[in-house]
Amino acid sequence: MTKTVGYMLAESLAAHDIDIIYCVPGESYLGLTDALSDFPGINLVVCRHEGGAGFMAAADGRMRNGRAGVALVSRGPGATNAMIALHTAYHDATPLVMLIGHVERKDIGRLALQEQNYSRLLSDVTKGVFEVIEPIQASETIARAFHLAESGTPGPVAVILPEDIFDAPAEGPVVKPRAMSLAGPRAEDLDKLAELLANAERPLVLVGGALATHGENASADLNRLAEAWTLPISPTHRRPHLFDADRYLDTGFPGMDLSTRKPNPDFVLNQPRYSGASILLARKNFGCGSSREHAPWALEQYGFRAVIAPSFADIFFNNCYKNGLLPIVLPEAAMDLLFNEALAFPGYELTIDLDRQVVVRAQGEEIPFEVQAFRKFCLINGFDDIGLTLRQADKIKAFEAERLTTKPWLAHTR
Numbered sequence: 322m323t324k325t326v327g328y329m330l331a332e333s334l335a336a337h338d339i340d341i342i343y344c345v346p347g348e349s350y351l352g353l354t355d356a357l358s359d360f361p362g363i364n365l366v367v368c369r370h371e372g373g374a375g376f377m378a379a380a381d382g383r384m385r386n387g388r389a390g391v392a393l394v395s396r397g398p399g400a401t402n403a404m405i406a407l408h409t410a411y412h413d414a415t416p417l418v419m420l421i422g423h424v425e426r427k428d429i430g431r432l433a434l435q436e437q438n439y440s441r442l443l444s445d446v447t448k449g450v451f452e453v454i455e456p457i458q459a460s461e462t463i464a465r466a467f468h469l470a471e472s473g474t475p476g477p478v479a480v481i482l483p484e485d486i487f488d489a490p491a492e493g494p495v496v497k498p499r500a501m502s503l504a505g506p507r508a509e510d511l512d513k514l515a516e517l518l519a520n521a522e523r524p525l526v527l528v529g530g531a532l533a534t535h536g537e538n539a540s541a542d543l544n545r546l547a548e549a550w551t552l553p554i555s556p557t558h559r560r561p562h563l564f565d566a567d568r569y570l571d572t573g574f575p576g577m578d579l580s581t582r583k584p585n586p587d588f589v590l591n592q593p594r595y596s597g598a599s600i601l602l603a604r605k606n607f608g609c610g611s612s613r614e615h616a617p618w619a620l621e622q623y624g625f626r627a628v629i630a631p632s633f634a635d636i637f638f639n640n641c642y643k644n645g646l647l648p649i650v651l652p653e654a655a656m657d658l659l660f661n662e663a664l665a666f667p668g669y670e671l672t673i674d675l676d677r678q679v680v681v682r683a684q685g686e687e688i689p690f691e692v693q694a695f696r697k698f699c700l701i702n703g704f705d706d707i708g709l710t711l712r713q714a715d716k717i718k719a720f721e722a723e724r725l726t727t728k729p730w731l732a733h734t735r
Contacts, residue, residue, distance in 0.1 A: 326459045327352035327487035331360050332495045333463035339363060339391050341381060343374040345402075347395020349422025352487020354393075371399045375406020375419065379477075382416045387501065389416035389470040389478075396422045396484075397435025400442075407446040407477045414529075416475035418466050419447075425485040426454060439481050452481040457492040464496040472502035518550050529557045544571055590623070594667040602659055603630035608637025617644040627673050629680065631656050642696045643705060647675065649690045675701060 330353055334342070341364045346354070357363055368374040371394045382390030394403045400421045410417040424433040440450045449469050451462045462480055470478040506514070518524055526547065547554050568591065570583040584591045590598070601620065607630040608616060617640050620628065627647040641648040651659075662683070663669045672681040675697060679687040692700075699709070710717075725732055 324491040325352065325356065325487060326453075326456045326489045326491050327356035328359070329456075329459050329491040329495060330463060330482070330487070331356040331363070333460045334391065335360055335363060336495055337463070337467050337498050338388070341366060342391045342393050343368055343377040343381070344393035345369070345371045345374050345395065345399060347399055347422055349395045349399075349424070349484045350393060350420070350482060350487065352484075353420070353482070356487070365393075371395075371402035372405050375403040375417075376409070378419070379406050379410045379413075379415050379417050382410070382475075383413075385416075387416065387471055387475065389418045389467055389475075391418050391420065393420045394422070396424060397437060400437065400439065404443070404446060407443060407479070410477040411446045411448070414475050415477070416470040417477040418463075418470050419477060419479050421479055421481050423452075423481050423483045426483045427485075429483070439479060443479050446477065447479050448476040450479045450481065453483070453486055455492075456486065456489045459486070459491065460493065460496040464499055468499040468502070518552075524550070524552055526552050526554045527557055528554055540571075597624065599624055599626045600671050600673065601625045601628045602656065602663060603628055604656070605631045605653070606634055607632070608634040608641075610634070612636040612640075614640050614644060617641045617646045621646055629656070629659065629671075642699070645700065645703065645705065647673065647692075647700060649673070649680065649692075651680070651688060651690060655688055 334357075340362055342357070343366045344354075345368050354365065357365055366374075366377070368377065371392075374394060375392045378390035378392035380390070382388070392403060392406065394400055403419060403421075407417070407419060409415070421439065423429070423439070424436045428436065430436075439452070443450050449466070451466055453459050453462050466478040466480050470476060526543070528543065543554070546552065568585055568588050570585050586592075589595065607628060611634065616637055621644065625646065627649060628641065629649045629651055631653045632650060633641075633648050638648050659671070659682075666683070670683055673679075674681060675692070678692055678697075679689050681687050699705070704712070
């Protein structure tokens with residue numbers, strides 16, 4: 322039996338130790354899925370949307386210690402749906418190989434149904450776009466794609482596979498995986514860097530994606546460099562977690578034991594006088610730029626139960642209520658008074674009486690605040706949106722049971 326290009330592509334993926342591929346089935350790459358059925362070590366996960374498949378593959382890539390995740394999508398709308406995952410992987414320096422079905426080779430450049438110029442379309446969201454036009458290119462292209470995706474600063478690579486290439490007879494051997502190339506300076510580059518640092522008046526280190534992909538050792542090396550040269554470090558916009566210099570002096574990682582970290586003594590919440598604080602005093606428009614639920618989550622996880630400010634960003638304000646954090650609006654004059662007292666008296670305490678809607682100062686003076694009755698009810702009783710819905714659980718179950726008796730075809734049975 323003649324080996325097909327589809328089978329060789331599957332062999333090449335297996336040679337790169339790929340054990341899972343995320344896909345949305347499409348007719349443009351049936352020859353590859355047929356071949357993958359002969360490789361039980363490769364699990365093909367079927368997804369509902371190409372964007373979801375791409376993100377799952379990107380997440381897989383982030384967990385593979387530098388090895389790329391793999392997604393398989395069809396041409397046209399399938400590829401464009403997956404572009405958001407390519408964009409994210411590109412900006413997050415995540416290794417990802419996306420296999421994209423294409424029109425038949427004879428139809429390329431002839432405005433065929435769902436045809437696109439992928440080299441142009443994906444040039445801004447990938448490290449490279451490879452197109453397999455001849456059978457001899459198949460295995461070599463897979464090896465090149467993984468090598469590019471995983472080397473240097475990692476990122477996504479797209480491999481374009483015409484629909485009629487899969488059933489063509491394979492040519493040449495399976496190309497073995499190439500060694501991963503890690504970017505690094507030469508000895509003379511380091512000497513030049515030392516000279517530049519020695520003569521610099523205001524040096525600054527920008528921490529970006531490459532550090533995120535080289536693990537804890539790279540971060541530790543950067544810490545030692547910063548300490549040796551007294552260098553300020555600023556994470557780039559997408560890497561604020563790499564060097565959280567406000568609260569800690571060292572680099573943080575998910576799941577890290579916080580007791581082993583070096584607290585920053587200059588960070589206000591690390592000062593002993595504020596230890597265990599549950600009320601946060603803030604200034605106007607607090608929460609601006611924090612439109613996700615993660616903002617109130619972070620405050621709650623730190624230990625805060627209320628935030629007092631003269632004004633809040635609208636989305637953050639609403640998210641606070643939905644997540645059990647009480648935002649209180651007080652006049653500027655009242656905020657100045659509270660700030661001055663908190664600074665003047667270590668151990669300063671405030672009491673918030675939500676039921677009576679007052680902030681009680683240490684001297685006993687009460688400052689009233691407004692809160693909607695419904696939001697107050699939810700906070701006092703600990704109800705979020707799901708909790709409110711579950712209060713009607715009996716009515717929901719009764720409705721579902723009655724509906725199934727009148728429309729039994731709605732019951733899901735297998």
